Amino acid sequence: xxxxxxxxGAAVVLSVLMTASLLVGCRDSGGDTPTPTPTPADTGxxxxxxxxxxEEKELTGKLSFAHFNEHEASELARAFMDRHPGVEVDVRITxxxxxxxxxxxxxxxxxxxxxxxxxxxxAADVKRLVNFEGGYEDLSAAPYNAETFDSKLxxxxxxxxxxxxxxxxxxxxxxxxxxxGYKRTLARExxxxxxxxxxxxxxxxxxxxxxxxxxxxxxxxxIFPSWGELMRMYLGARSQPWVxxxxxxxxxxxxxxxxxxxxxxxxxYEGGMRAWTPQWSAxxxxxxxxxxxxxxxxxxxxxxxxxxxxEANPMATAGEWGLAEAPTPYSWGGTWFGMYSGSNNKExxxxxxxxxxxDEEQAEKHARASGDFTSNLAVIEKLANDDSFxxxxxxxxxxxxxxxxxxxxxxxxxxxxxxxxxDAFQNxxxxxxxxxxxxxxxxxxxxxxxxxxxxxxxxx
Numbered sequence: 001x002x003x004x005x006x007x008x009g010a011a012v013v014l015s016v017l018m019t020a021s022l023l024v025g026c027r028d029s030g031g032d033t034p035t036p037t038p039t040p041a042d043t044g045x046x047x048x049x050x051x052x053x054x055e056e057k058e059l060t061g062k063l064s065f066a067h068f069n070e071h072e073a074s075e076l077a078r079a080f081m082d083r084h085p086g087v088e089v090d091v092r093i094t095x096x097x098x099x100x101x102x103x104x105x106x107x108x109x110x111x112x113x114x115x116x117x118x119x120x121x122x123a124a125d126v127k128r129l130v131n132f133e134g135g136y137e138d139l140s141a142a143p144y145n146a147e148t149f150d151s152k153l154x155x156x157x158x159x160x161x162x163x164x165x166x167x168x169x170x171x172x173x174x175x176x177x178x179x180x181g182y183k184r185t186l187a188r189e190x191x192x193x194x195x196x197x198x199x200x201x202x203x204x205x206x207x208x209x210x211x212x213x214x215x216x217x218x219x220x221x222x223i224f225p226s227w228g229e230l231m232r233m234y235l236g237a238r239s240q241p242w243v244x245x246x247x248x249x250x251x252x253x254x255x256x257x258x259x260x261x262x263x264x265x266x267x268x269y270e271g272g273m274r275a276w277t278p279q280w281s282a283x284x285x286x287x288x289x290x291x292x293x294x295x296x297x298x299x300x301x302x303x304x305x306x307x308x309x310x311e312a313n314p315m316a317t318a319g320e321w322g323l324a325e326a327p328t329p330y331s332w333g334g335t336w337f338g339m340y341s342g343s344n345n346k347e348x349x350x351x352x353x354x355x356x357x358x359d360e361e362q363a364e365k366h367a368r369a370s371g372d373f374t375s376n377l378a379v380i381e382k383l384a385n386d387d388s389f390x391x392x393x394x395x396x397x398x399x400x401x402x403x404x405x406x407x408x409x410x411x412x413x414x415x416x417x418x419x420x421x422x423d424a425f426q427n428x429x430x431x432x433x434x435x436x437x438x439x440x441x442x443x444x445x446x447x448x449x450x451x452x453x454x455x456x457x458x459x460x
Contacts, residue, residue, distance in 0.1 A: 060086035061348045066116035067093060068101040072335070073120070075370070076173075079362060080355055087348065092116055102128060109135050115340045117349040121170055123334040124419035126160060129170070131416055136169035136338035137346065144350060146171065152358045154375045159411030161336050170338035173356040173363070174296070175375045177402040177409065178232065178332040180324045181294030181303060181394075186287060187322070190219045196396070199324035203291075206260050209327070213269035216290055225271035225280050225289040227261040227433065228426065232293040235422075236330020241413045242421045247458040248450055250443075258429070258439070265433045274430070281306040294323065295332040296373035296402060299393055319395030329405040373402060380406075417454060424449035 067073030070093045077089035094101045102125050108115045109132060121129040130136055139146035146168040150158060154175045161170035180203055184194035191202065191212070202212040213223040224230065234257035240249045264270040271289050273280040283289040284306030292302060303321060307313040315321075337356055339349035355362055363376035367383060371391060374380060383389050384399040391398050425446055432442035447459045 057084075057351065058086065059084040059348060059351055061345065062088045062090060063118065063345060063348050063352055064090045064092060064116040065352070066101075066105060066119035067091065067335075068096045068120065068122060069093075069335075076356060076366075079366065080352055083355065083362070084351075089352075096122060096125070101125070105129065106132055106135070109340070112342060115342060117343045117345045118337055118339050118352055121336045121338070123160070123176070123332075123336075123414065124422075126170060126334075126336045127414055127416035127418070130161060130163040130336075130338070134341060136163075137341040137343070139168045139171070139338065139353075141167070149358060152377060154377065154380075154406055154409075156331070156406070156409040156411040157334065157336075157375045160334070160414055161338070162411075170336035171353055171357045172334050172336045172375050173366070173372075174334055175373050175380070175402075175406055176295045176297060176331050176334040177373065177405045178236070178293060178295035178298070178326065178330050179401070179405075180233075180291050180326050181298065182291040182322050182324060183287075184320050184322050186216075186221060186290050190216055190221060190290075194322055196322050196324045196401075199322065200326075203324065204327055206256065206327075209260065210263065213264060213267070217267065217269045220288065222271040222289045223264065223269050224291055224293075225283040226273040226275050227265065227270055227429070228275040229270075229291065229293040230257055230261055230264075231422075231426070231429075232332050233257075233326045233328065233330050236326075236332070236409075236413070237328035238413060241415045241418075243415045243417050243457060246456065248421075248447065248460070261429070262433065262439075272433075274426075293326075293332065296371075296398060297333060299391060299398070300371050303393060317392040319392065321394050323394050323396055323398065323401055325405075329408040331409045367399075371398070373398065417457070420453050421450055424453065 065073065065077060070091075073091045073093060077091050081087055081089055094104045096102075101122075105115075105119055106129075112134075119129075137144075146158075149168075149171070153171065157172040157175060158168060161168055161172060163169050180199070182194075182199055187194040187199060191199070193199070201208065203209050209223070216223050234253050238251040238253045240251050242249060261270075265272065271280075271283060273283065281302075284292075284303055285308055292298070294302060299321075304310055304313075304316045307315055310316070337353050339346060339353065343349055357363075357375065360376060360378050363374040363379040364382065366372060367374045367379060368389075374383075380399060380403060384397065384403045386397070386399075389397050389399065428437070428442045428446035428449070431437045431445065432439065437445060450457060451459050
């Protein structure tokens with residue numbers, strides 16, 4: 001057994017409870033009695049929930065499943081085992097810190113030993129893993145025929161899961177549109193309104209953002225806790241990715257963002273924090289920082305998780321936060337799932353991937369229980385039109401809010417280099433904003449780091 005993984009057997013997974021619900025919704029599970037050993041699944045023709053006779057497929061066996069997030073992995077494994085009591089899912093967790101997760105997966109693929117049947121890929125890593133030789137199975141080909149899923153899943157999530165040769169190799173169970181999350185109390189006190197449409201207008205252009213920052217700054221409030229909030233929004237607004245035809249590209253939106261960030265910093269309008277630091281998370285509770293870049297998953301994992309006492313905090317259910325549209329629709333994050341091309345357990349692995357993605361019952365249950373934004377088109381439409389589906393944190397229907405944005409996202413903006421390039425960019429920008437480098441020096445540091453990390457990229 002590979003010691004790179006912290007392996008958790010089925011007995012451990014079975015004891016893991018679903019996350020406390022942020023949304024009122026159905027938490028039922030599927031069948032709850034053991035089933036006999038099935039005949040092999042006809043994965044070439046069945047892309048729905050049921051077998052050819054219309055009955056739920058009876059599955060048995062053991063599946064290995066690698067992930068970087070224990071909470072999500074255990075929740076998804078639990079749901080699949082609830083549906084199929086004859087299946088045992090062996091969850092293996094390796095954190096992403098310092099590239100540990102991708103290193104573990106790719107090392108095992110190279111050795112051909114102990115590779116999990118299904119392994120997840122975070123947005124920053126998905127292009128690396130779908131293009132890693134010998135890694136993910138080609139899901140476009142028979143018997144999987146995942147090209148037929150374009151009417152079932154958000155198209156941009158399918159495109160992101162393609163390898164450079166155009167083959168679908170991983171599918172996502174979530175869409176990750178993003179917006180501006182803001183504190184309603186501060187909005188009413190300092191901006192005169194907490195209406196999402198009014199707040200969106202105040203952030204609609206660089207000029208309006210600067211005016212809003214000035215108003216908040218006069219009251220001692222930072223418009224953002226970090227400049228990284230703007231980076232997330234502007235990277236989603238680019239017309240070109242970081243790398244095009246093997247060459248590093250600095251999109252015009254990146255330059256626009258640098259100018260705005262520098263003006264914010266020089267005037268003390270943003271908090272100068274680094275995203276994901278304890279200081280940045282703690283600012284959720286204060287009255288000195290106004291807005292965050294909030295993807296769909298950020299309601300739970302940025303806002304609520306940053307609150308003191310987390311879900312027990314009354315602020316998590318008081319509608320004290322709001323969502324407003326960003327200047328340009330953007331997406332942030334996401335998780336994809338594919339199967340190992342050398343797996344001896346492909347039929348069960350494929351059933352698991354379908355369960356996570358195109359199974360409408362599971363997609364709706366997961367959305368209602370977790371607050372996540374599914375990639376399943378039928379469920380998106382259903383929940384967006386459910387007036388009772390209100391997230392208590394924001395007192396808004398996140399599906400109705402995010403739905404108009406999803407057609408704007410472009411999967412081609414992601415490349416296999418993004419995670420490393422963005423780290424280099426943030427490091428150079430931090431030095432620039434701290435006054436240790438001028439603008440030209442910042443770009444030199446950034447480009448030199450890209451050259452060192454990726455000698456194959458042409459850097460002017």
